[in-house]
Amino acid sequence: MTDTDRAFFEQEITGLLDRLYGTALRLTKNRADAEDLVSETVTRAWANLHTLHDRHCFRGWLFRILTNTFLSECRKTEMTSLEALAEAQGETDEEPAFSLFDRLHQPFLLWWGNPEQEFLNKVLQQDLQKAVDALPEVFRVPVILADLQGLKYQEIAAALGVPLGTVRSRLSRARSLLQKALWQYAQEAGLKPSFTADETSFQASQTGEHHERH
Amino acid sequence: MSDIKEIGCEEALSHLFEYLDRELDATCHAQMEQHLHTCRACFSRAEFEKRLKGRLGALGQEQAPPEFAQHIKGLLRRF
Numbered sequence: 001m002t003d004t005d006r007a008f009f010e011q012e013i014t015g016l017l018d019r020l021y022g023t024a025l026r027l028t029k030n031r032a033d034a035e036d037l038v039s040e041t042v043t044r045a046w047a048n049l050h051t052l053h054d055r056h057c058f059r060g061w062l063f064r065i066l067t068n069t070f071l072s073e074c075r076k077t078e079m080t081s082l083e084a085l086a087e088a089q090g091e092t093d094e095e096p097a098f099s100l101f102d103r104l105h106q107p108f109l110l111w112w113g114n115p116e117q118e119f120l121n122k123v124l125q126q127d128l129q130k131a132v133d134a135l136p137e138v139f140r141v142p143v144i145l146a147d148l149q150g151l152k153y154q155e156i157a158a159a160l161g162v163p164l165g166t167v168r169s170r171l172s173r174a175r176s177l178l179q180k181a182l183w184q185y186a187q188e189a190g191l192k193p194s195f196t197a198d199e200t201s202f203q204a205s206q207t208g209e210h211h212e213r214h
Numbered sequence: 215m216s217d218i219k220e221i222g223c224e225e226a227l228s229h230l231f232e233y234l235d236r237e238l239d240a241t242c243h244a245q246m247e248q249h250l251h252t253c254r255a256c257f258s259r260a261e262f263e264k265r266l267k268g269r270l271g272a273l274g275q276e277q278a279p280p281e282f283a284q285h286i287k288g289l290l291r292r293f
Contacts, residue, residue, distance in 0.1 A: 001293075010290050017283060022276035035282050042286060046293045101262045116262045120269065129273055146235060147267055148274025153237050168232070175231065 001049065009049060012058050013042055019149055020066060026144045027070045029133055037073075041066040060155035067141060067159045074137065097172060100179035104186075119186060127189075131181040139174035146171055221245045226256050234264055 013020075020041065024034035044065050052061050104115040132143060145151045145159060156167045218241075226249040232238050233246045250257045278286075 006293070009293075013286065013290060017278045017286060018276060019274070021278035021282070022274045025276050026274065031279075035285070038278075038282075039286070039289060042289060046290075099259075100266070101259050104262075116258070120262070120265050123269065125269070125272065128269055132270070132273060143270075144274070147270040150271065150274075153235070172231065 005049060008055065009046060012062070013045075016059065016062065020062070023063070023066060023144055023149050024070070026129075026132065026148055027067075027141065037066065037070055040069050044069060057158075060151065060158050063145065063149070063151060063155060064159040064161075067145070068161075071141075095176075097176040098180040098183070100183050103183050122189070123182065123186065127182065127185045131178050131185065134181060135174060135177055139170055139177060142167060142170045143174045143178065218244050218248050221249050223249075223253060223256055226250070226253070227259065230256075230260060230263060234260070234267055 017038070020038050021034060024037040024041075025031065028034045028037055041062070045062055048065070052058065100119075101116055104119050132140060132148075135143060141160065142156055145156045146153070151159070153164055153167045153171075156171075157164045160167070162170075226246060229238060229242060229246060233243065236243075238246065250260055
């Protein structure tokens with residue numbers, strides 16, 4: 001490695017350290033493991049820097065190492081692969097996407113004024129974290145990379161070693177599951193009318209009647 | 215604007231997340247923007263998803279603890 005390589009590597013790692021750590025923390029769910037994961041990632045990246053031909057791809061490449069290191073650790077302990085998990089968890093099922101917005105827009109909640117605004121004002125960071133942490137691994141990883149770290153789909157595809165279409169379908173399913181969980185938390189936290197409100201319309205909404213979009 | 219093909223709510227919603235993720239090509243992006251400028255229901259939904267995505271983004275904004283940052287600096291020096 002040349003001095004230029006070393007300077008480039010140091011500069012990139014220093015600039016990306018918070019994001020690496022943030023991603024590792026959400027992946028591993030604890031600080032000690034997150035620190036180990038980042039250290040291991042940096043070590044592997046340095047050892048393999050000569051294989052990276054286009055330095056503009058450094059960020060995606062680095063996150064690929066981070067994700068692969070994390071997943072290989074998971075496989076050691078769980079003896080399973082992400083693809084097997086994907087199948088087991090119905091990645092390909094045709095269940096329609098769950099929309100939190102549509103739920104919040106149900107007629108029985110409209111007495112709130114602007115329910116989705118209220119929801120966003122009231123939902124806690126810890127609820128969001130709980131919902132992300134509870135996602136099955138196969139959907140949690142792309143959400144962390146896309147929504148928490150803002151990686152492009154192409155970078156996520158490279159990081160996970162899957163086609164672009166798989167990234168889209170996993171993200172779509174992940175968001176649906178995430179919104180379903182948030183809807184559940186919102187209900188547990190009291191986001192529903194007291195039964196002194198219009199009980200009939202509440203029951204109607206429970207039976208799956210849909211409001212008109214316009 | 216007139217040469218941009220109009221899209222309906224169903225098509226707009228099917229591309230909503232790709233739009234928010236900035237993954238659409240320029241033409242599709244422009245079609246989405248045009249639809250959102252004219253449809254209040256889809257605009258509200260898009261705003262909701264955008265804010266929710268923003269809240270999720272905040273979860274990823276962690277700062278590496280200073281002692282860990284030092285540890286990484288030490289690691290880089292040893293390479």
